[in-house]
Amino acid sequence: MRETTGHPSAYFERVADDRLVPTVHAGGAWSDDEQHFSPVGGLLVHEIDRHRAREGRPALPMGRVSFDILGRIGFEEFEVEVETVRPGRTIELVQATMLIGGRSVVTARAWFLATLDTEAVAVVDAGQLPGPESAEPWPLSSVWSGGYIASLDTRRVGQARPGRGTVWASSRVDLVAGERAGATASFVALVDTANGIAVRQDPAEWMFPNLDLTIHLFRQPEGEWTGLDTTVTFGGSGQGLTSTVLHDVRGPVGSAQQILTVRPQPATVPAR
Template structure:
């Protein structure tokens, strides 16, 4: 696949019920011949949404999803398999596995909780961010290569600092060609970008890819923008953490955490 010449305006094209072909828009930042995890995370969520829609007792919402990245995300056809591992009327646990060339490369688990009216006691989140339409665009391609980064509209609230940035991101690229993705899947397709907006060290000298992503939501996100209020910490023994307060234009919606493997480039 030629990762420099996108031919469709989507991250994936459906092959059949479970298989998808990534487009060049999915090209990674650490390696442009691999998939950036952000759109793949959205695809997994989209597959889980489709699985849930086919089950009886709709009315629960995704409240947590965790992804473990098990291996190389080649820019090749992928298969997404979903199963319910803990069914219930008010709480369900769903698991998804992504396979490339027959090998598991990602496992995800999502908790769904029943919808109740708790508006009378809602509160406690962070302050709303300055809306994206009041901010100037920033070219993330000045820091990172790859088709995914090139597909983004990024708007920081202030110039990013080492280990600290607050940035809105959105995209005009469909998740799956010809399919309408839900709001949560479209939002999650942007969240893994957080590890690239507040770099502590130049990615030309240091590697700090994440091996997981865990997202907790206290409210379902709405709209096309994901606000990433991100802090990155490197420890002294090769580990790091990217922590993000997640926003939509109406305010905070949850939190994301990523564990990083930190090492000098070339190791």
């Protein structure tokens, strides 16, 4: 097992074409020995972009990416495998898989769609958020720990309440050391943060990790800020849902959904 490093300006370092190691900035919020999923999600989009560029695929915008978290994402070296599932000139599906020790821990499937001029019928019902420059600085480290959380610049829009919050998030940390990631990959790298900005219960007493993340985009995001207008719902049988309208500084760009497994922290379970 390769020892992870503490590169000051990236979440990951590449040690081979398809192998990477996390840095201290990728540390998880639920456990110190896990990677936070948010930068992993951005990295898998980055690896899909690299794969498509190497294959000479047409420059199509991404319309949807869905992630399934299959197991614990240990804080150690990992491999990424990418394949084109459904090639095409106007619609394409690409899959990326993250493996640790030969075991699949995350899969990502991204749909790419052709660009057409539909400005004449374009309608967006969601309103635009106040910009990050007018939002109140709010360190997410007041709620969560971990290297990834510490790497963020987060600014809260309006007043938060349990299960409801709106935040702008940005990071000066690159995805991969020495590599330039695309705007969409960098944007996606911050989306999983949504599950932590509108907590319904104290995470010291309750766990609510997400098992997936699905992002739909009707416009490609631009700029360095990811806007997260988030609602968290807990059901009565151990399931929850985090729903987010996604913004860049120009306005809404799409939505994200995360299914949650809700359960008490082990220390709070009453003894029998």
